[in-house]
Amino acid sequence: MFNKETEYAIRGLIYIQFQNDLNLIPNINEIALNIDAPQHFMAKILQKMVRQNFINSQKGKGGGFYFDKTKPELPLIEIILLIEGDKKVNGCAYGLNKCDNNNPCPLHNQYVPIREAINKLFSEETIQSMAAKSHIDFKAPFV
Amino acid sequence: MFNKETEYAIRGLIYIQFQNDLNLIPNINEIALNIDAPQHFMAKILQKMVRQNFINSQKGKGGGFYFDKTKPELPLIEIILLIEGDKKVNGCAYGLNKCDNNNPCPLHNQYVPIREAINKLFSEETIQSMAAKSHIDFKAPFV
């Protein structure tokens, strides 16, 4: 469904939120280890998240990553759009650049409702709602 | 939704079927041109389709590609599985290797019905049913 970068981003953010809920601020090392992502690749991804203001970071001893609790929840779709772009979520499955009700590709009519369901799911589901569904035993479920 | 190879494969096969319906056997040059794919890349893809027995080919003057009319219709899912593999269509969106009702990822319950709808669509829709929905004016809709 998603590429690696998006997958790591989602898992990493959920891990951060999950730890934040326990009043902890995890660092990259810990995050990468627990969500099974390459450490430095994960670092780059989280830098991007910080630049986008999805999360905050703290340098130095005791530092790490955390969500601003005063901000609204972060829907998955924002992460997907940032990393994979609009085509991933609104593009034509057949590859037409303009594909709509007036100019439908051979898949259009059947595909549209599915695409809408996907959009709905990823707009409603947030990092916070997903963190709440996660297990305490977060470790190594990706093997 | 799909990678380039799958997209070209689907479009190419539909083009072939569409021309076959007019009693024509298109060659690679014509196919690539009309579906807006790179010629030699398209050639490789169609070779794969021939090896899988999805289509037949004919070398020499007047040659090209065609479907065996005595065979059943070709569902999209077979092409997708061949090129992108099972994960594309049955993988966990969150990246778990085992994700099921007993061991659900935070997206599982909401994602499963969508995945099933996608599977249903691509199992029911065939190259032949899509060719039947295509326009005579096949050319250059991909710009």
Add this chain to the structure above:
DNA sequence: ATAGTAAAAGACCTTTTTGTCTTTTATAAA
């Protein structure tokens, strides 16, 4: 037969994605 045509095959190249390594900068605790 043979000449022309079109697919098959395979070597090669480019771009994107994924991943690694090293250096720099900021911060907090001692």
Add this chain to the structure above:
DNA sequence: TTTATAAAAGACAAAAAGGTCTTTTACTAT
């Protein structure tokens, strides 16, 4: 104020996806 720590930055490398070019093989129409 120094030291340890952790994020930021950026150069580099490997692998995968996407694409090109050339040669070989097979076939068909003449």
